[in-house]
Amino acid sequence: MNSDTGKVVVLGGSSGIGLATVRRLAGAGYEVIATGRDADKLQTVAASTEGSVRVEAFDGAQRDQLERFFASIGTLDHLVIALSGGEGAGAFKDLDLASLRRGFDAKFWPHVHAAQTVLPTLRKGGSITFVTAISARIAYPGTSGLAAINAAIEAMVPVLARELAPTRVNAVSPGVVETAWWNAMPDEARRAFFEQHASELPVGRVGQPDDVAQAIAYLIGNGYTTGSIMECDGGLHLL
Numbered sequence: 001m002n003s004d005t006g007k008v009v010v011l012g013g014s015s016g017i018g019l020a021t022v023r024r025l026a027g028a029g030y031e032v033i034a035t036g037r038d039a040d041k042l043q044t045v046a047a048s049t050e051g052s053v054r055v056e057a058f059d060g061a062q063r064d065q066l067e068r069f070f071a072s073i074g075t076l077d078h079l080v081i082a083l084s085g086g087e088g089a090g091a092f093k094d095l096d097l098a099s100l101r102r103g104f105d106a107k108f109w110p111h112v113h114a115a116q117t118v119l120p121t122l123r124k125g126g127s128i129t130f131v132t133a134i135s136a137r138i139a140y141p142g143t144s145g146l147a148a149i150n151a152a153i154e155a156m157v158p159v160l161a162r163e164l165a166p167t168r169v170n171a172v173s174p175g176v177v178e179t180a181w182w183n184a185m186p187d188e189a190r191r192a193f194f195e196q197h198a199s200e201l202p203v204g205r206v207g208q209p210d211d212v213a214q215a216i217a218y219l220i221g222n223g224y225t226t227g228s229i230m231e232c233d234g235g236l237h238l239l
Helices: 016-027 039-048 063-073 097-117 144-163 187-200 209-221
Strands: 007-011 031-036 052-057 076-081 122-131 168-174 229-232
Touching: 007 016, 007 063, 016 031, 016 052, 016 209, 031 039, 039 052, 063 097, 076 097, 076 209, 097 122, 097 144, 122 144, 122 209, 144 168, 168 209, 209 229
Parallel strands: 007 031, 007 076, 031 052, 076 122, 122 168, 168 229
Antiparallel strands: none
């Protein structure tokens, strides 16, 4: 990782992959600003994380709030967009298109708005890192909606890497990671799913948030990497 760490904003930094990223980057010496909608959760993040962490509570899905936030923080070096949604899954023949639209509204559009609104604030030669999902590329039945949302973000990565150069643009594409994203499943069903999934993966386990945070830290710190989509899925894309 580069010794020049700098200031990083993690949108969606109060839980899951975003929280793990905040903790890993702060521990590595970055000045981290973690955002989320829940002020109490963010205060807990700040109090329980070693290193330089400050928190800002606002809705990252709202463009006007993003604009005010970025205008208030001064120049930054890196942006990590870990905002996520939970809708858009299901067999295509029965897919609720209103749910799919809400899935785009919760993930695709916030990623686009964040990447666009940060540009006046982001230093040239800094970086933008999207967090997508391996559903974009594994052709898994029942995930056509999720694939569409995440593939739409990933399709922009190489284009933006050229258009915004020398700013670097990359994405991390996680597989099944044990986060609150899965909490809609009953506990027993979720445990059974994780166990079955772990038995099928080459690495023999499901992912943890810090697995993905390590990949994000690499993409931020490696100044010679841009236009890349890094799979962090335990080998799921090989099956």
